[in-house]
Amino acid sequence: MTKNMAFFMKGKVTHEAIQEEVAITKRFLDDKGEPIPFVFTSLPPKRIEELQEDCTRKVSRKGKVVDEVFDAKRLGLRIALESTVYPDFRSPELL
Template identity: 45%
Template sequence: MSENKTKVHDLSFFLPSAVEEAEEVKAPISKRFKDKEGNIVPFIFKAIPTERIDELEKLCTTFKNVKGQGRVKDLDTQRFYARIAVETTVYPDFRSKELREAYKTEDPVEVAKKLLSVAGEYSNLITKAMEVNGFDDTLEDLEEAAKNS
């Protein structure tokens, strides 16, 4: 009679106390914003929780009746990515009263679009925010990182 050997895996690595907190990431998004010494001012980003990403997705989703398909989910991906970028950006805070008043809008996404009025800058913001939130990590990249750690 063979004994059933069950391998027990250590789950302590996955407990909240063992998980590293997401770090802030600084990145230049535009060469137009400079400090008093003429240095480019970096934006500061921090990943947002998965639960918040889910909430933003719901806020950016509508349902449409499509002939032959019934009720279909429609995600406004541009708005979804923009909302992620706004919430991921710690500095400048697009939600701040000062910036909303300066750019004459209550919508932080519109603040970001007006502040980053050159299309490439706004695109840089979206790209960096998605990267900070892990959307550009491939399984191959993660496997390589695991080998090298």
Template identity: 45%
Template sequence: MTEELKKHEEVDELDRDLSFFMADNAEEAPEEKVYVSKRFKDKKGKVIPFIMKAIPTERIEELEKECTKTEYHKGRKIGERVDQIRFYARIAVETTIYPDLKSKELRQSYKTEDPIEVAKRLLSIGGEYSTWIEEATRINGFDDDFEDIEEEAKN
């Protein structure tokens, strides 16, 4: 066996240490301040950021199921379809810690029980709403591509 091959096997053994992946070694997702609108300011005139945090995979799967609709043709089931627009909006609502779009106060203020409608009315300028959705999907890893992950791993 060549020296180079021996070194490669040693590295492979180190790389296969499963202790790195044990539950108590996983870092908790951090909260992030995200600026989605310039229109909401504090008493000093500073723009107020939204606070967002990634949600667990299990919750994303639940949201996907809740946003899945059965499709019928001539009374017969032909399949299922995920309402992508509502699905990503639900992810954004769940990801948003502050402001709490599910709060009774905001729902009453915007005269709707639906937190997605609260978000649409709160972020009434189209770019704000789409920025909010984009940030939520980014925070939950939907925009990560392999090259980005590989580059981060190298650093």
């Protein structure tokens, strides 16, 4: 494999969804006492950009945009929510 930085340039990246099961805590155990794995999926770069935009607020003064405030905590929570397949945190049973 060649070490060519062009592979990482914008527009060259392709997204192939990857799902992975990970037992992240021992708080949730199945009937056999084994940790229940969470299932995560990767998000496409375009979706992450959309979430970043949604978590950025424009600050206006006298009708002019003077600054942008990025809410990193909100972005982290949104990515965690959208990338977690199981358990489905949007399920009415969990709310």
